[in-house]
Amino acid sequence: MNFTINKSEVVFHGKVFDVQIDEIKYNGSGNTVPRQVAVHPGGAVSVPVKPDGKIVMVTQFRYPFKEVLLELPAGKLDKGEDPQICASRELTEETGYTAQKISRLGKIFTSPGFCSEVLHIYLAEDLIPGRHAREEGEEGMEVVELSLEDIDEKIKNGKIVDAKTICGITMYRLNTERRR
C-alpha cells in the first residue's frame, strides 16, 4: 500500500452495517482523500443440492427494493461465528433441511468498491428434511426446489437477479463440472 491511514472513524452504527470514514494520505503525491466504507459482518450462503440434482431455494422479501426475490439460503454471520456453521444454521432455519455433508466452494465480495461484505459459499448435500424455524410470516418466505436448467432460464430472463445466488450456482457448476 502506498498510502497511510491518517484517521478512521465510525460515523454510523447500524443494525446490519456501519459506516466508517477513513482519511488516507498518498505517500507519493501527498494528497489526502476520504474513503467511506459500509462495514458489514459478512455472511454465508449454501447451495443445497438434492439427490435428483434440484437446488433448494427460498423467496425473500427485500426491503431496499420492496420486492420478493428468489435466492439461495443465506444469512449474516453472528459475531465470531464460523461461516460453515452459519451456512448450515441458515439452511435449516430457512428451509428446514439439515445438511449431513457441507463443503466450501469459495467466497465472493458483493460490492467491493464501497462495502466490506464477504459471503462464504458452501455446497450442502445429503439433506434431511425437517420443519423450518422461520414461520411463513407476513413476508411470505417460501421454499422452492428448482433444476439447474430452470435456474439458468430464470437468470437469463431476469427472474433471478440476486448476485450471491448467481455466483453460488456458478461456483457449484464449476466445482462439480456439471454442465447442461
Add this chain to the structure above:
Amino acid sequence: MNFTINKSEVVFHGKVFDVQIDEIKYNGSGNTVPRQVAVHPGGAVSVPVKPDGKIVMVTQFRYPFKEVLLELPAGKLDKGEDPQICASRELTEETGYTAQKISRLGKIFTSPGFCSEVLHIYLAEDLIPGRHAREEGEEGMEVVELSLEDIDEKIKNGKIVDAKTICGITMYRLNTERRR
C-alpha cells in the same frame, strides 16, 4: 405490501452511498420496526468480448479490502445517466476500448438485504482499441485479457471473487449459449 412506511430519513449523505432509515409498521401485527438501507445510485458493467473470445478485464484496488481485484469494467451511474451509456463510458475510460456493438444481458442486485445497488450488465462487442483515459496511477489499474477457460479457473481457485464479474460472465455464457 402489508406494511406502511411511517417515516423515512437520510441520516448519512455519502460520496458513494447514503444511509436511509425508515420506520415501518406492519398492518397485521401493528409492530413498528426500523429498516436501514444503504442507498446507492447503481451502476453498469460490461462484458467486453474480443473476436477470439477473450474477455477484457481490469485490475482494481478496492479500499474496503486493501486488495487488488480482477474485475469486469464497471462504474457508477452519473445522475440521470442511461446505464448503457455508462457501461460504454466506463469501458473506454478503464480499458481504452470502444464498443461498436453493445447489448443488454440483464441486471443484478449486489446485496439486496440492505443495499439498493442495481448493476446493469451489457455485452460489449466489435471493440476498437484506444488509449484509456485513466492513467495507471498509484493504484495500478491494468488491462488483462483472458479466455473463458482461464476465467472459470480463476473463479474456481478464488482468484476472481468480485460478484458482478462472476455474474456478468455467467450471464454472458447463458445468453450466448457458449460452453467450454
